[in-house]
Amino acid sequence: MLTRRNITIGAAGIVALAAASYGGSKMLRARAGGTETFEVTHTPEDWKKLLTPEQYAVLREEDTERPFTSPLNHEKRTGDFTCAGCDLPLFSSATKFDSGTGWPSFYAPIEGAIKQNTDYTFGMVRDEVHCRRCGGHQGHVFDDGPKPTGLRYCINGVALKFVPT
Secondary structure, eight states, rough: OOHHHHHHHHHHHHHHHHHHHHOOOOOOOGGGGGOOSSSSSSOOOHHHHSSSHHHHHHHOOOOOOTTTGGGGGEEEEEESEEETOOOOEEEGGEEEEOOOSSOOOOOOOOOTTTEEEEGGGGGGGEEEEEEETTOOOEEEEEOOTTTTTEEEEEEOGGGGEEEOO
């Protein structure tokens, strides 16, 4: 059956595959007009020492990992998903669900853990989410998620670490 959700998921997958095959956007957008500051900051050179190349591309250059490649898609244990850049807990396993999109999905973040910006890349208008402590790009939020919020935080697994409880 053709639904708005299936069209959205299909379009997002096509865009992500195109981005992955061309190395992603490779650009940093100014956050909140360039006025947003973060508790954890490093030079690009220091970030490159702290992160894997894949983590750096997603967290610092707002790239997108290929769908269905993250082991966190299959993570079922109880715990928290933290920012791979600064270890801030971002999402609880209690809010994780299988969206079928190929990326770890959550219906709510931990309160106060993320911030949002409008993302105009690829000719679309989307709500980008990033870690409020280090500014690391996590993914996007869409309004086609499950109850109770109706939201789907579609997050790059490489931008996360899982900490079991």
